[in-house]
Amino acid sequence: QVQLVESGGGLVQAGGSLRLSCAGFGGTFSSVAMAWFRQAPGKEREFVAAVSGSGSTLYSPSVKGRFTISRDNVRNTVYLQMDSLKPEDTAIYYCARRSLYSTISSRPDDYSYWGHGTQVTVSS
Numbered sequence: 001q002v003q004l005v006e007s008g009g010g011l012v013q014a015g016g017s018l019r020l021s022c023a024g025f026g027g028t029f030s031s032v033a034m035a036w037f038r039q040a041p042g043k044e045r046e047f048v049a050a051v052s053g054s055g056s057t058l059y060s061p062s063v064k065g066r067f068t069i070s071r072d073n074v075r076n077t078v079y080l081q082m083d084s085l086k087p088e089d090t091a092i093y094y095c096a097r098r099s100l101y102s103t104i105s106s107r108p109d110d111y112s113y114w115g116h117g118t119q120v121t122v123s124s
Helices: none
Strands: 003-007 010-013 018-025 034-039 048-053 057-059 068-070 077-082 091-097 118-123
Touching: 003 091, 018 034, 018 091, 018 118, 034 068, 034 077, 048 068, 048 077, 057 068
Parallel strands: 010 118
Antiparallel strands: 003 018, 018 077, 034 048, 034 091, 048 057, 068 077, 091 118
16 A cells, blocks of 8 residues: 655745655655645646656756755655745645656656645745
8 A cells, every 4th residue: 555645844934945755655666756746725736846766857847946856765755845935836735656657747647646735835
């Protein structure tokens, strides 16, 4: 049984930083792609960043240069370092895992496992 547990969300002022963590339990971790998505109130879930099994990364244009995704395959954990936060980054952030594939995707439908989310609020 695969489980993903996010942590690290909170309230921060604009310009500040947060680091989200996603711990994976069960199943294969090191060879599969992982990603972060987010959903703001009244909006659809949107892609934020992804990391492949080999460590390649992909970012949404809205976060590129401010956010960094990384993974620690020993700890079965993926991280999202968020710097220069803006009020429009406010959302629930979800960790996601592909079932078998190591290649990156920005499509939510390509991810089989999801965490419950962690709230990030950026005040102006």
